[in-house]
Amino acid sequence: MTKMKIVEYGDEILRKVTSRVIKFDKSLRKLVEDMFETMYASEGVGLAAPQIGVSKRVLVLDVEYPSGRYTDEKTNKEVTSYNPLVLINPVIIGKDGQIISREGCLSFPNVLIDVIRHKKIIVKYQDLLGKERKLLAEDNLLCRCIQHEIDHLDGKLFIDKPAKAEEVKEVLEKAGFGNVQSPPSSILIG
């Protein structure tokens, strides 16, 4: 496993629509391993392939980490509970409701804004073996995180869905990000 460099806002790969995974082979498994390594090392709960410079529809999540770390009372040792999840070619096939919550992104160090998301989603995806699966997430971190990461696969970023539009420019400037880039035009039309 290799910890990769995380691409930051301003790099055009973050605004590209990614391509579907066709081959479920060794190179895909290597990509997923590297993504987990990078995500855990960065203390993130989710990571999309474009964030390490690979324009493919792959994302990894673990919403129990780092909050899943605790000290075992008997052994007094630090224990980490992992709950890794890989979604390949994910598509939201059902959605309902709306919530606003604070989000950050590994590609935007020191940026936190209120973002509008669906309250409930049903996602269709493939696992590492290419098997089709479905997942329902409602009103929790997993639900918001999946939406955030799927957006990455479409060249969309959390700053495109702010609860308060005026907050974005100010927060970006404060964090040292100068120009605000628009999402890809195909997204604006579709």
Ligand SMILES: [Zn+2]
């Ligand atoms: Zn992100």
